[in-house]
Amino acid sequence: MKVRVHVSLKPGVLDPQGRAVHHALEGLGFGGVSDVRVGRSIELDVADATSDAQLKEMCEKLLANTVIENYRIERVA
Amino acid sequence: MSWRAAVITFPGSNCDRDMAVALERVSGAAPIRVWHGDADLPDRLDFIALPGGFSYGDYLRSGAMAAVSPIMRAVAAAAGRGVPVLGVCNGFQVLTEARLLPGALLRNAGQNFICRDVRLRVETTQSLFIAGYESGQEIAIPVAHHDGNYFADESTLDRLEGEGRVALRYLDECNGSRRDIAGVLNEAGNVLGMMPHPERAIDPAHGGTDGLALFQGALGALVGA
Numbered sequence: 150m151k152v153r154v155h156v157s158l159k160p161g162v163l164d165p166q167g168r169a170v171h172h173a174l175e176g177l178g179f180g181g182v183s184d185v186r187v188g189r190s191i192e193l194d195v196a197d198a199t200s201d202a203q204l205k206e207m208c209e210k211l212l213a214n215t216v217i218e219n220y221r222i223e224r225v226a
Numbered sequence: 227m228s229w230r231a232a233v234i235t236f237p238g239s240n241c242d243r244d245m246a247v248a249l250e251r252v253s254g255a256a257p258i259r260v261w262h263g264d265a266d267l268p269d270r271l272d273f274i275a276l277p278g279g280f281s282y283g284d285y286l287r288s289g290a291m292a293a294v295s296p297i298m299r300a301v302a303a304a305a306g307r308g309v310p311v312l313g314v315c316n317g318f319q320v321l322t323e324a325r326l327l328p329g330a331l332l333r334n335a336g337q338n339f340i341c342r343d344v345r346l347r348v349e350t351t352q353s354l355f356i357a358g359y360e361s362g363q364e365i366a367i368p369v370a371h372h373d374g375n376y377f378a379d380e381s382t383l384d385r386l387e388g389e390g391r392v393a394l395r396y397l398d399e400c401n402g403s404r405r406d407i408a409g410v411l412n413e414a415g416n417v418l419g420m421m422p423h424p425e426r427a428i429d430p431a432h433g434g435t436d437g438l439a440l441f442q443g444a445l446g447a448l449v450g451a
Binding site (some may be wrong): 162163165166168169210211212214216217 | 286287290294322323328329330332333334335336337375377378402
């Protein structure tokens with residue numbers, strides 16, 4: 150089973166990378182972009198029997214730092 | 227007097243030798259070198275140091291992989307027993323990722339890697355790590371980091387300040403750190419994480435010796451100088 154974990158900085162946590170990308174987009178002439186936040190997507194291939202609780206534990210113990218990041222688990226197929 | 231100190235080396239650590247030199251300089255005894263894959267620490271340790279560097283190539287997040295390496299279970303257990311643990315730079319990142327210290331270290335606000343001497347104020351002397359300094363003392367120690375922007379939520383920051391756990395503060399804006407925090411203590415005061423490198427300021431040839439008092443103070447507090 151494929152699982153995708155989306156990790157993003159919590160609202161209010163400064164994202165210097167996102168800000169730099171935002172400036173670069175403006176430099177390329179793309180207007181109308183009000184904000185950019187850079188996150189991370191992690192794809193896992195796991196046993197079909199893997200439970201939601203196990204996936205949550207993987208996220209909280211390693212894949213995301215919940216002090217600064219939110220995560221969302223998506224079962225792909 | 228001497229002590230039994232250990233320096234942990236992770237794959238990608240690069241300040242472990244400097245840390246060992248500093249620990250030997252003040253005590254005359256070479257610290258025990260411990261590899262990240264070891265499950266156990268040597269017995270009867272007086273001091274544990276987590277050095278700077280780029281453990282595991284900063285994969286995932288700085289310090290995240292090292293925080294779950296086998297030796298960190300033993301480090302956490304030792305910290306829980308009261309053994310002093312010092313984490314410098316990447317070592318600080320590892321300690322926050324391992325939840326031995328609150329908060330997190332984000333990418334520097336200005337995006338740039340910062341490598342220069344910074345002025346710091348010693349904010350508390352309620353810890354053996356700063357026994358060699360006076361409260362309010364201003365010191366200069368180099369930083370060298372990309373992810374040193376200390377973050378914690380407001381209530382955590384208030385608690386840290388109220389409990390005297392902000393150990394060191396940047397005197398000038400450095401990397402975007404909340405409340406200019408450069409180093410924090412755990413609740414018991416036996417775990418210190420700091421971004422500046424005291425081990426790089428122990429010899430006149432380094433351009434300054436303000437880091438020496440950290441190691442001397444800790445040694446004196448632990449075993450009597």
